[in-house]
Amino acid sequence: AGHSEPPPKLVLDLERLQSVPSEKAGPLARYAATIQSQRGDYNGKVLSIRSDDLRALAVIYDLPPQQLAEELISWGVLDPDARRAVAQNG
């Protein structure tokens, strides 16, 4: 009913990810590479991921999902708009 926005997507910037030190970016880089391989999607500069995947990554990084999202935003890997995607899903 009018004025509906689609929910924001979690879109990883793969080029920025390459410039993040591997001791921070390693687990995320491996996770993203696995998704690319499962999809056969190798040529993108960005990769859209499931919100469930952010929750899985939060377990890997031992952080609440929202705090992991803040980390990724601070690295420039995730758009600040993605905050709304995380907030919506708890």
Ligand code: C2E
């Ligand atoms: P699957 O989950 O059984 O999905 C099969 C196919 O359904 C996918 O093939 C894709 O064409 C479509 N699909 C499923 N969910 C979505 C969605 O949310 N958005 C879109 N656009 N399409 C969707 P595809 O892409 O070749 O992926 C093959 C398998 O690789 C998937 O099987 C899943 O097991 C895995 N996979 C791919 N991308 C992701 C991801 O971002 N996260 C996770 N957890 N697994 C993924």
Ligand code: C2E
């Ligand atoms: P969008 O989701 O806003 O994506 C905009 C552009 O970002 C895409 O343009 C593509 O260049 C890039 N992009 C986003 N996510 C990925 C990703 O996971 N892998 C790669 N390699 N590139 C990505 P594109 O391809 O011309 O698509 C334009 C729009 O068409 C998309 O906007 C989306 O709304 C729709 N679209 C394209 N492919 C799919 C799909 O497989 N499933 C769904 N549901 N929508 C799609």
Ligand code: C2E
């Ligand atoms: P999208 O393709 O625009 O899908 C938006 C949301 O619609 C997804 O959010 C999911 O909740 C639902 N959805 C779309 N297609 C399917 C499907 O085949 N099965 C189910 N169960 N739900 C579906 P989600 O999961 O957070 O994914 C966000 C974005 O990540 C997707 O946007 C798509 O760009 C990408 N993505 C996720 N999984 C896959 C996948 O398996 N393959 C590909 N190629 N892209 C995926």
